[in-house]
Amino acid sequence: MADDIRVRIGIGSVLIVAITGLVYFDHWSGHGWGAITLSVVLMGLGLLEYARMAGNLAPVAGKTLALAGALYVLSKGLGHELDPRFHLLSAPLVVGFLFAVFFTCLRGAPSPERLRGLALTVFGFVYLPWLGGFMLDARFLDPSQPRLGEAAFFFTIAIAKGTDICAYFAGKLTGKTKFVPSVSPGKTVAGFMGALGGGIAITCAFSAFSSVGQLLPLALAPGVGILLALVGVSGDLIESFVKRSVEVKDSAALLPSFGGVLDIIDSIVICAPPVYFLLLLLTHLRGTL
DSSP: OHHHHHHHHHHHHHHHHHHHHHHHHHHHHTSOHHHHHHHHHHHHHHHHHHHHHHTTTSOOOHHHHHHHHHHHHHHHHHHHHTOHHHHTTHHHHHHHHHHHHHHHHHSSOOOHHHHHHHHHHHHHHIIIIIHHTHHHHHHTSOTTOHHHHHHHHHHHHHHHHHHHHHHHHHHHHHOOSEEETTTEEEEEHHHHHHHHHHHHHHHHHHHHHSGGGGTSOTTTHHHHHHHHHHHHHHHHHHHHHHHHHTTOSSSOSSBTTTBSHHHHHHHHHHHHHHHHHHHHHHHHHHHHO
């Protein structure tokens, strides 16, 4: 266990430094190209891993899925960064992807397996690029206040992965009672409580020391932190459910003790929509007060 913890700390530290550097690069450049590039790459690689896993159950249009997902996220990013008209490409891309998947399924005799493949392919698009695309919406939350968007993007990643890290260490050090063993045998009640505590601490820190505090009062931060921690835990459990359904331990063997890209972004894509809509709501409330 000690070796596993040291590996996680080492790799986790490198990832934190890399993401922090990316946020500062965007701040220094005055543009969000770093966030856009990161989002497109993560979604594309995550979709390829998902397609390989889901392919154990039924044929999944992996290349079509990865290409459509990456282009969808890219169009959202370009719409925010360059011209809103790029954002209009998102809907045609979704429709084109669905048509491509449907027509692919028509090449061959209908069967339950092919229908499962269709459902898994569409689910993969909704699960990763559609939900994960809200990361970029958070990044460009208010064009007149670029620091707010930078903080919101960083907060989305921090609340998702920070609660995951807190849950891991709390579970490893003190966890005995299993939380949901049928879905994720490694999850414990202690880990769940650690995630809640981490959510409170991270949200309070961003409220007190970042531009997120312009919208989120410190008095509301603990409640929001608990809510987002619950969302993050659910994101981790959703991916665990998918992995156990296809009988794999990790989505890939990219990083020791972490797994693949999908294992890293599972909670981020689930946290992105509530973080964005919460901050958007607070933005409108601030404007009406």
